[in-house]
Amino acid sequence: MKNEDNLFLRLLDDTLNKNVKENIKNNYLKDLKNITKWSCFSDYCFDDKNKPNDVVTFSLVPYITDYSIIENHIKEIAKTDIKNTKSIQDKFITFLKEYPLINFSFILNDRKEIFGHTHDIRKENVLQQLNLTKDLYSNWIKNQPEKELYYRKIIKTIDSCISEVKRGKKINIYIDVFLVAFLGAYVSYIILNELKNIEIFGWFSDRDKIFDVQNGFIVNIFNNNLHCLLYDKQIPYQFVSSLSNSNFDVFYDQFIKIPDYIAGTLADYNMIDNLVSKDKFDIMLTKYMGNNTHNNFVFKIFKEDNQFNCAKISILKK
Numbered sequence: 001m002k003n004e005d006n007l008f009l010r011l012l013d014d015t016l017n018k019n020v021k022e023n024i025k026n027n028y029l030k031d032l033k034n035i036t037k038w039s040c041f042s043d044y045c046f047d048d049k050n051k052p053n054d055v056v057t058f059s060l061v062p063y064i065t066d067y068s069i070i071e072n073h074i075k076e077i078a079k080t081d082i083k084n085t086k087s088i089q090d091k092f093i094t095f096l097k098e099y100p101l102i103n104f105s106f107i108l109n110d111r112k113e114i115f116g117h118t119h120d121i122r123k124e125n126v127l128q129q130l131n132l133t134k135d136l137y138s139n140w141i142k143n144q145p146e147k148e149l150y151y152r153k154i155i156k157t158i159d160s161c162i163s164e165v166k167r168g169k170k171i172n173i174y175i176d177v178f179l180v181a182f183l184g185a186y187v188s189y190i191i192l193n194e195l196k197n198i199e200i201f202g203w204f205s206d207r208d209k210i211f212d213v214q215n216g217f218i219v220n221i222f223n224n225n226l227h228c229l230l231y232d233k234q235i236p237y238q239f240v241s242s243l244s245n246s247n248f249d250v251f252y253d254q255f256i257k258i259p260d261y262i263a264g265t266l267a268d269y270n271m272i273d274n275l276v277s278k279d280k281f282d283i284m285l286t287k288y289m290g291n292n293t294h295n296n297f298v299f300k301i302f303k304e305d306n307q308f309n310c311a312k313i314s315i316l317k318k
Contacts, residue, residue: 007114007308008182008183008186009186011301011308011309011310012183012186012299012310014310015299015310015311015312016190016312018312020297020312021190023293024102024190024191024194025194027294028100028102028294028295029191029194029195031100032062032064032100032195033194033195033196034195034196034197035062035063035064035195036195036197036198036199036200037062037063037199037200037201038060038061038062038063038188038191038192038195038198038200038201038202039060039061039063039067039201039202039203039204039252039255040058040059040060040061040184040187040188040201040202040203040204041058041059041060041061041204041205041252041255041256041258041259042056042057042058042059042180042184042203042204042205042206042256042259043056043057043205043206043256043259043260043263044056044057044176044180044206044208044210044263045263045264045266045267046108046176048267051267051268052267052268052269052270052271053107053109053266053267053268053269053271054107054108054109054111054267055105055106055107055108055263055266055267056105056106056108056179056180056183056184056263057103057104057105057106057259057260057262057263057266058103058104058105058183058184058187058188058259059101059102059103059255059258059259059262060101060102060103060104060187060188060191061099061101061255061258062100062101063200064100067255070099070254070255071251071252071254071255072254073095074092074095074254074255074257074258075254076091077089077091077092077095078092078254078257078261081256081257081260081261081264082257082260082261082264082265082280082281082284083264085280086280087279087280087283088261088280088283088284090287092261093283093284093287093288096258096261096288096295096296097288097292097295100295101258101295102191102295102296102297103258103259103262103295103296103297104183104187104190104297104299105262105263105266105296105297105298105299106183106298106299106300106301107266107298107299107300107301107302107313108179108301109300109302110301110302110303110308111175111176111179111301112172112175113303114175114179114301114308115175115178119171122171122172122175123165123168123171126165126171126174126175126178127162127165127166129178130158130161130162130165130174131162133158133221133224134155134158134159134162136224137151137154137155137158138151138155154220157214157215157217157220158217160214161174161213161214161217170213173209173210173213174213176210177210177213177217177218177221178221180205180210180218180222181218181221181222181225182221182225184203184205184222185222185223185225185226185229186225186229188201188203188226189226189229189230192226192230192233192237193229193230193233197235198233198235198237199237199238200237200238200239200240201226201237201238201239201240202239202240202241203219203222203223203239203241204241204242204252204255204256205218205256206256206259206260216241216242219241222241223239223241226239261284262284262289262296264281265281265284265285265289266298268281269281269285271313285315286317289315290315290316290317291315291316291317292315297312298312298313298315299311299312299313300313
């Protein structure tokens with residue numbers, strides 16, 4: 001597949017421009033446009049053979065209350081992740097509804113085929129994407145010579161990625177790196193593009209094999225995508241993240257519970273039969289996601305008749 005980013009831009013723009021962006025701008029962001037510090041927390045549930053869906057969720061949280069206070073509050077009302085919890089407290093549902101956070105989820109059951117329907121085609125398209133990224137950094141060196149050492153370090157990392165893929169290694173993982181980084185940057189752009197000013201923006205993700213690739217290479221891809229999407233805004237801001245891998249505990253574990261509960265629920269949700277496997281997932285669907293058009297948005301990117309489509313998923317209360 002060529003021009004993956006352009007395909008995603010078209011799919012997402014065509015879907016979200018149908019009232020979604022306007023709804024977010026006029027409702028969710030109505031009283032938040034002066035907030036200059038934001039974070040995006042993400043989690044995903046991919047390739048679980050016991051679940052009907054592959055899902056990634058991004059939760060954007062404005063800095064209006066000291067994060068340590070919110071962290072402690074989440075720790076009290078959600079003792080563990082959704083996989084290990086037996087029940088969900090009403091206080092956690094209330095927090096999700098009333099705190100000014102916003103969630104974007106994508107169901108990606110056909111995600112591997114976005115880069116091609118065979119292993120060899122996927123390999124070539126991943127290599128193409130890596131080389132395009134390398135070219136981008138090379139051009140930035142010309143325009144920003146003061147950052148040459150930093151950019152050359154990233155180019156060296158990209159060369160290592162290219163070597164891995166040429167040997168046929170980690171191709172599916174690299175596909176996930178590019179998809180997650182683009183989707184996360186896109187939904188972050190939706191929020192940041194409407195703000196009057198941006199001081200600091202951070203992206204913090206749950207750690208697994210996607211985040212471990214080349215010591216957090218995905219962070220560079222996310223940052224690049226966001227920078228390009230916000231290019232016309234011309235507002236300098238500080239981008240922050242964490243390069244810890246899946247072997248470390250991190251300070252934002254409590255915040256990751258927000259996308260964890262949503263992604264875990266959607267991964268379990270059999271939309272054809274309208275069934276979930278446990279009551280805790282039903283609570284999330286009916287008490288938080290059902291009829292929620294304020295701060296929870298779910299989309300499905302799927303292949304139909306050899307064409308990729310993106311659709312907004314409406315979850316209704318019983």
